[in-house]
Amino acid sequence: MLQQLLRLSNDGRRVYMTVIPKADENTPRIEKKHIVEWLIDQKVASFFRFEETIVKVLDKINASNDEWKGEPDDVVIAERRDASVAARFDEQKMTAFLRVNGACGGNPIKGSDLLASLKEAQIVRGVKKQTLQKLLTASARLKPGEYLEAPIAAGKWPIPGEDSKLAFLVQDSKARILRPQEREDGTVDMRDLGKMVTVQEGQPLAKRIPPTKGIEGFRVDGKVLPTTPGKDIPLRLFPGSDFSSNDENIVVATTSGMPILHPEGVEVDNALCMKSVTVATGHVDFEGSVVINGDVNAGMRVSATGSITVGGVVETAFLEAGGDIIIHNGILGKQLQGDQEITTRMRAKGSVIVKFAQYAHIEAEGDIIISQHAMHCTTRTNSNLLICDQTKRTGTLTGGNHVARCGVKVVTLGATSGVVTRVHAFTGLEAMMIDTIQLGKELESEHEQLMKVKDAEMKLLQQPANKRPEALIERLAWTKTHHFERIAEIKAKMDSSSSELNTLYRSHTIDVLKHCFPGVYCQIGESTLPVTSELGACRLVTNGKEVYPEPL
Incomplete structure (x- = not known):
């Protein structure tokens, strides 16, 4: 019967199946496998089969004559399909x-x-x-x-143009102390920092690299995606510098002196240069920068409105600078009676950068950077305290009291002997917390005032309409609006303060790159963690309530 029901179309592209009722009840059922076998025999098994149609056709064909509905018909159950x-x-x-x-x-x-x-x-x-x-x-x-x-x-996303950049053509005297000279055999001489960084009149100081236009992008449908060109940030002229007569993108020195690198240009300070500061030279008090090639002897005082650069060692002396204090070797102070009396003092409105320091009191508005070690010192900075070299392999902080408004980074903190070392980071946290508490009090006060206004409105509404003063209604509406706006403003400040605080919690930390020994007291904000057992590389952080270590 199956041979009578199935047939190929004349063009050989379709398979038809005739839908008719069974001849009688004894006629065998036709299953799907029978159709598949037929397709294989006819070498059309690879045709696309309409599976749902086949199921419906078989249901009709296998139904009894009593259940038959509809007229006999030819239905396509498979067809040839090109890819x-x-x-x-x-x-x-x-x-x-x-x-x-x-x-x-x-x-x-x-x-x-x-x-x-x-x-x-x-x-x-x-x-x-x-x-x-x-x-x-x-x-x-x-x-x-x-x-x-x-x-x-x-497609390709557009690449924005790069802003103009400044390429310095002279060394940064601050970086020299962290980068000792390399010998011919490849070893490093920690004592040799090279010659003092000075420039001569007419010497190129910096070159401005023009901005780039950027590269346009495109979508696969051909639409061009525009780019944004880099910003043209002009060079800024500082004292002692001017544009080159040959190239407006190059700044040259107009005088001999010490270069001071700024993000927007280079300043040349007509510095006072001295071999050393001794009893023979007397104290130094200079309007400008001071460059001392040798040492500053014990008991001497050097004061400058600019930076102070020392090529040798500073002994039990006093240095005060309106800029940076850079000491290529170290500070050798001595203790007289207890930690409270330290004879060597450094004070800078910029940064203090030194190779090593012992028994010294150091204050700076900028960073305090000590590349090798600080022993029994007192430091205070409105920025960061960094006790490490450029490789972050050397840098020990032992003894003394150290306060940083921002963060602290040190390779080794404390000593195996358990000498007491106190480190206090993120000193600005308390002020921020006070501001947050004050905002909370202001918000509470505004809510109280708003409730009073609403109560007054309710009392006013209880009076007859003709006895409600228009001026009072307007004043209450204005006052209520003012309190709503003030509440929204305070909430925005609180959200911003909370977000800023969470960011500072993760950046104003005490980072120990190798070892932290017992005897160290780590304070962040108002919370303190006494270190009672040796810690490996870790980051000491705070959540505003306690200080705890995290692995680096």
Whole structure:
């Protein structure tokens, strides 16, 4: 019976099945497997089969004559299908995909079909020709019903232009102390820091690198994505510098002296240069910067409105600078009676940079950087305290009291002997907490005032309409609006303060890069952690209530 129900179309592209009722009740049931066997015999098993249609047809054919509904009919249950291809984009049209559906008894996909699909979908840029060829080759191996999808084209996001930059053509005297000279055999001489950094009149100081235009991007449909050019940040002229007559992008020195590097340019300080400061030279009090090639002897005082640079050692002396204090070797102080009496004092409105220090009192508005070790010193900075060299392998802080408004970074903190060392970071936390508490009190006060206004409104509404003063109604409405606005303003400040505080908790920390020994007292804000057992590399942080270590 199955041979009578199934047939191929004249062009051999479709399989029809006649839907008629069974001859009688004894006629065997026709199952799907019988149809599949027939398709295999006819060598059309690879045709695409309409599975749902086959199920419905079999239900009708296998039904009894009493249940039969409808008229006999021919239904297509399978057909030959050529391989097909379809294109799609991602949401931003930055990537395009081609999907190839395998042939079902039909012809495989051709290269022209892939190109036609790209053209129809308007995929015109970023097409990967090699991927296209691979997709064509792989599609020939697809079995009937299988598909393959691959990204075939990719757009490019625009690259914004870079702002103009400043390239320094002279050394930074601050960095020299952290970078000792290398010998011919590759070893490093920690005592040799090279010659003092000075410049001569007419010497190039810095070069401005112009901004770049940026590179346009594109989507796979061909739309151009515009870029943004870099900002043209002009060079700034500082005292002692001017534009080169040959190139407006180069700044040269107009006088001999010591270069001071700024983010926007270079200043040349016509410094006072001295071999050393001794009893023979007397104390130094100079309007400008002072460069001392040798040592500052015990009991001497050096004061300058600019920076002070010392090439040798400072002994039990007093240095005060309106700029930076840079000591290429170290500070050798001595203790008289207890830690409270330290004879050597450094005070700078800029940074203090030194190789080592012992029994010294150091104050700075900027960073305090000690590259090797600080022993029994007192330091106070409105910025960061850094006890480490550029490699972050050397830097020991032992004994004394150390206060930093921001963070502290040290390689080794304390000593195995358990000498008491006190470190206090993030000193500005208490003031921020007080401000937060004050904002909370202001918010509470505004809510109380708002409730009073609402109570007054309720009492006013209880009076007859003709006895409600218009002026009072307007004043209450204005006052209520004012309190609402003030509450919103305070809440915004509190949210901003909370966000800023959370950021500072993670940046104003005490970082120990190698070892932290017992005897150290670490304070962040108002919370203190006494270190009772040796810690490895860690970061001491606070949440505003306690100090605790985290692994680095």
